[in-house]
Amino acid sequence: MDYYQRPKFNSPVVRNLLIANFAMYALSYLVRKSQGFDLDSVLGLFYYKSANFKPHQFITFLFMHDPNNILHIAFNMWGLWIFGKILETHWGSKKFFTYYMICGIGSGMTQQLAWYYMLHGDNQIMALQPDQYQFVIDHVSAIGASGAIFGLLLAFGMIFPNVPLQFIFVPIPIKAKYLVIGYGLYELFGGITNSSGDNVAHFAHIGGLITGFIIIMIWKRKQVFH
Numbered sequence: 001m002d003y004y005q006r007p008k009f010n011s012p013v014v015r016n017l018l019i020a021n022f023a024m025y026a027l028s029y030l031v032r033k034s035q036g037f038d039l040d041s042v043l044g045l046f047y048y049k050s051a052n053f054k055p056h057q058f059i060t061f062l063f064m065h066d067p068n069n070i071l072h073i074a075f076n077m078w079g080l081w082i083f084g085k086i087l088e089t090h091w092g093s094k095k096f097f098t099y100y101m102i103c104g105i106g107s108g109m110t111q112q113l114a115w116y117y118m119l120h121g122d123n124q125i126m127a128l129q130p131d132q133y134q135f136v137i138d139h140v141s142a143i144g145a146s147g148a149i150f151g152l153l154l155a156f157g158m159i160f161p162n163v164p165l166q167f168i169f170v171p172i173p174i175k176a177k178y179l180v181i182g183y184g185l186y187e188l189f190g191g192i193t194n195s196s197g198d199n200v201a202h203f204a205h206i207g208g209l210i211t212g213f214i215i216i217m218i219w220k221r222k223q224v225f226h
Contacts, residue, residue: 107147110207151212
């Protein structure tokens, strides 16, 4: 039987992450509106061969969301609030923050691998002229906390696998473990099919799930041998 009850939440890291994300969202909106400058071009995650790539983007892209799409940040921050406050209370702030950030960075690295395969395995892209090819590379980017949020979902599903979850768009309760599996398969399908017009970084989401799984298994192993 899973042990799960509504705890008295102590979530300073979740609170500060929410503040940081909404602050960056507001700043991005104001800068784009007033200056016509897109902060994503500096703080979003670009392909590592792009002239726009900088190492800090593996962290900063987690705090950037599309200022023209309120649902992008709304869904991510809702997931951070719902799952994050439970996990931070369960683990403690330091362990939670470490997990969140590593999942986010891992999601970015996974997306880099996906881009590498896409850009070097697509015959149509490889057939472009050098200047056209460089243009494509320079404009491939990703933003958002989704990869880290998927890591939180994975953790919740592993720690509280049989807790039923219900969402507005799903009329029946689903056990957390099945929701994680379903989401993982959906993202894998979306990443493989790569439908026209789909601008979701599916492999970043998968990267968050995989990274979260690896971290939790390492932690479990340390508990067994120490």
